[in-house]
Amino acid sequence: MDLSSLPGPVPDRLLEPRELLELARGVGEQEDAWQECLGGCAQERSYASYFLNEYVGVWIIEWREDAHDTGYHDHDRSCGGVHVARGAIRHEKLRLGQRPVGTRVDAGDGFCFDRTAIHRMRREPGAGPTVTVHAYSPPLEHTGQYGQHEDGLLHRVPTSSEQSLQPTGHQGTPTGRVGDAAADRDTLP
Numbered sequence: 001m002d003l004s005s006l007p008g009p010v011p012d013r014l015l016e017p018r019e020l021l022e023l024a025r026g027v028g029e030q031e032d033a034w035q036e037c038l039g040g041c042a043q044e045r046s047y048a049s050y051f052l053n054e055y056v057g058v059w060i061i062e063w064r065e066d067a068h069d070t071g072y073h074d075h076d077r078s079c080g081g082v083h084v085a086r087g088a089i090r091h092e093k094l095r096l097g098q099r100p101v102g103t104r105v106d107a108g109d110g111f112c113f114d115r116t117a118i119h120r121m122r123r124e125p126g127a128g129p130t131v132t133v134h135a136y137s138p139p140l141e142h143t144g145q146y147g148q149h150e151d152g153l154l155h156r157v158p159t160s161s162e163q164s165l166q167p168t169g170h171q172g173t174p175t176g177r178v179g180d181a182a183a184d185r186d187t188l189p
């Protein structure tokens, strides 16, 4: 099987967030392709490059444990779209002086973001095996990881996209705990 096959034409320009979400959804529906892709990964790795050209990069990520957590990060110059192909993830967006906005995203749903977005993803506790498809334009080269360091302040740590994201520094109060449903709802305008 050609793992670089896409559901539509090969992108020949930079894509907008909505287009990236559609692309990620299309790839996510090609279950045979990403299932085989993940099967080829080494045990310790949880992500695989699915497609890459100068305009778009697509990654398949497998969330094997509830503890799998990206921590808060940005995507430098890239926009993105994420489709949940299996299981569920918790998607959190950082706010200053307030709890993060947290939502559960189940299989069949997704979201997109522009280059200004700062967010965090982790497997929804108890969701079981989870797979997500991520499309970025331009292809992701750098990220910035956010966390509170020992000096008590928020810092951004530049990171290559080659490195697997994980929490860097204290990540604040998580969403998704029992009884927190009302506070977790996405109440942004």
Ligand SMILES: [Fe+2]
Residues within 6 Å of the ligand: 073, 074, 075, 119
């Ligand atoms: Fe991200």
